[in-house]
Amino acid sequence: MERSVKLHGHWASLFVHRVQLALHLKGVKYEFIEEDLDNKSSSLLLYNPVYKKVPVLVHGDCPVAESLVILRYVDDVWKDNPIMPVDDPYERAMVSFWCHFVDNKLFKSFGAAIRASGEEQAKAIEEFHQNLMFLEQKLAEKGSKFFGGEKIDMLDIVIGCGSHWFKAVEELSGLKLIDPILFPHFLEWKQNFIESQEVKEVIPPFEKLTDYAKSIYKKILGHDNN
Numbered sequence: 001m002e003r004s005v006k007l008h009g010h011w012a013s014l015f016v017h018r019v020q021l022a023l024h025l026k027g028v029k030y031e032f033i034e035e036d037l038d039n040k041s042s043s044l045l046l047y048n049p050v051y052k053k054v055p056v057l058v059h060g061d062c063p064v065a066e067s068l069v070i071l072r073y074v075d076d077v078w079k080d081n082p083i084m085p086v087d088d089p090y091e092r093a094m095v096s097f098w099c100h101f102v103d104n105k106l107f108k109s110f111g112a113a114i115r116a117s118g119e120e121q122a123k124a125i126e127e128f129h130q131n132l133m134f135l136e137q138k139l140a141e142k143g144s145k146f147f148g149g150e151k152i153d154m155l156d157i158v159i160g161c162g163s164h165w166f167k168a169v170e171e172l173s174g175l176k177l178i179d180p181i182l183f184p185h186f187l188e189w190k191q192n193f194i195e196s197q198e199v200k201e202v203i204p205p206f207e208k209l210t211d212y213a214k215s216i217y218k219k220i221l222g223h224d225n226n
C-alpha cells in the first residue's frame, strides 16, 4: 500500500511553498494541513519538537522537518523530474552549497538591510548586494533561463519562492534593494520563475502575499514580539 503524504504548512510561508512546488513538479499528491502559527497543532509540535516550525512533511508515519532537508528527501523518494543533478556528486554538493547560502547569508542580509537604519542600513544594503552579486554572476555565466538550465531545480525553488516576499517587503519598506542596472540577470531570472506555469499554480498571488506581509510587517521588522 502507498504511504500517505501530508504537509503541515501555512499558506503564506515561502518555506512551505518550496515543498509544495517540489511536490507539484513531481506530480506527488498530498494532503495539506494548514497550521495556525499562533496556536500550533499538537501534531506539529510532536513532529518538529526541535524547531516547532512549518513545513513538516509526514510520509507514512515518518516526519521530516526543515525545507532544505525536505526538498532533498522528496527528490530521493520521488525520482521523476529530479530537482538535483542526478549523476554528479560534485554538482549536487554545489546546489546544496548555494541553497544553504540563500538561507544563511542572502535572506539574512536582506532582513538586516530592512531592519537597520542610517549608516548601519547603508552597510547592511552593501552586504546584501555583495551576496546577491554571487547569484547575478552565476546566472550571467550560465546564460540559461534558470539555475537548473531550462528547467527549475532546487536552487531555483529555494530562492524563487522568496521572490514575492522580497518584492512585498521592498514595497512596504520603501527601499529599492534590487537595482536593475546591477542585477539584470537576476531580475530576468525572477521574471522567468514567477511566470512559469507550475509556480503560478502553487504560489499565492503577489497582492495576497503583500496584504498578509502588511499585517505582520511589525513582526518582520522585529518591532512586535507578540
Ligand SMILES: N[C@@H](CCC(=O)N[C@@H](CS)C(=O)NCC(=O)O)C(=O)O
Binding pocket: 010, 013, 014, 015, 037, 052, 053, 054, 055, 065, 066, 067, 068
Ligand atoms: N529553516 C526553516 C524555516 C521555517 C520557518 O521559518 N517557518 C515559519 C513560517 S515562514 C514558522 O513556522 N514560524 C513559526 C514560528 O517561528 O513559531 C525551514 O527552512 O523550513
